[in-house]
Amino acid sequence: xxxxxxxxxxxxxxxxxxxxxxxxxxxxxxxxxxxxxxxxxxxxxxxxxxxxxxxxxxxxxxxxxxxxxxxxxxxxxxxxxxxxxxxxxxxxxxxxxxxxxxxxxxxxxxxxxxxxxxxxxxxxxxxxxxxxxxxxxxxxxxxxxxxxxxxxxxxxxxxxxxxxxxxxxxxxx
Numbered sequence: 001x002x003x004x005x006x007x008x009x010x011x012x013x014x015x016x017x018x019x020x021x022x023x024x025x026x027x028x029x030x031x032x033x034x035x036x037x038x039x040x041x042x043x044x045x046x047x048x049x050x051x052x053x054x055x056x057x058x059x060x061x062x063x064x065x066x067x068x069x070x071x072x073x074x075x076x077x078x079x080x081x082x083x084x085x086x087x088x089x090x091x092x093x094x095x096x097x098x099x100x101x102x103x104x105x106x107x108x109x110x111x112x113x114x115x116x117x118x119x120x121x122x123x124x125x126x127x128x129x130x131x132x133x134x135x136x137x138x139x140x141x142x143x144x145x146x147x148x149x150x151x152x153x154x155x156x157x158x159x160x161x162x163x164x165x166x167x168x169x170x171x172x173x
Contacts (some may be wrong), residue, residue, distance in 0.1 A: 024145040024157065026164040027172070034131070034138045036170030042071055043078035043132070049086040054158075057086050061159050062127060065166035080138070083128045088147060093118045121147040123154070125161060142164035 031038075048057045062082065063073055072078075096115040122144060129139040143161035148154055 005154075012074075023162075024141045024143065024161060026141070026161050028139070028168070029139045030139040031137070031170045032172075034172075035140075039131075039170075040071060041074050041078040041080040042066060042080040042082055042129070043074055043076050044080045045083045045130070047086075048085045049084075050088060055088055057155060057158060058086055058125065058162075061162040063165075064159075065162055065169070068162055069166065069169060077132070079132055081130045081132050084128065085124045085127065086123065088121050089125045089160055092120055115134060123147045125158070127162075139169075139171070 044059060048060065049055055049060055062084070066073070071142055093117060094117055098113050123146075125141075125143045127141045128137055130136060131138050141162075143165065145157050145161060148157075
């Protein structure tokens, strides 16, 4: 394989690797029988993360969104209790690149193929709301996203994820 062809393949692989990493995935679900208009305050229960620095970042992001929705944070005795869990894991993605199709299906051959393994960290955040008096789960938001090595970038992604979680909150307003 020629030098130009090899360089082109490496450049293409690098561009594709950057484009195919996990995109931010945010989902919410809630108890359809619950009238969220009855709730106006919340208290924090436990926030659990592998890095304690992220506990306050998660709380701050959620506090901002709920404050904008007219909810009031109280130290204890809120209508709703919030719990959050944040975690990370390493994930692999296999990428195969085909350098031409050789002779094609009819003539047999795919040309050369190169498979690379991309390792990256994935962060997941789960925010749960429990009705304080019944301790029943009434709402859940989850976010999964590829993490950067840059903390500030990850903080911005956290803010975006929490914003998406609470975009249509309360659900039955």
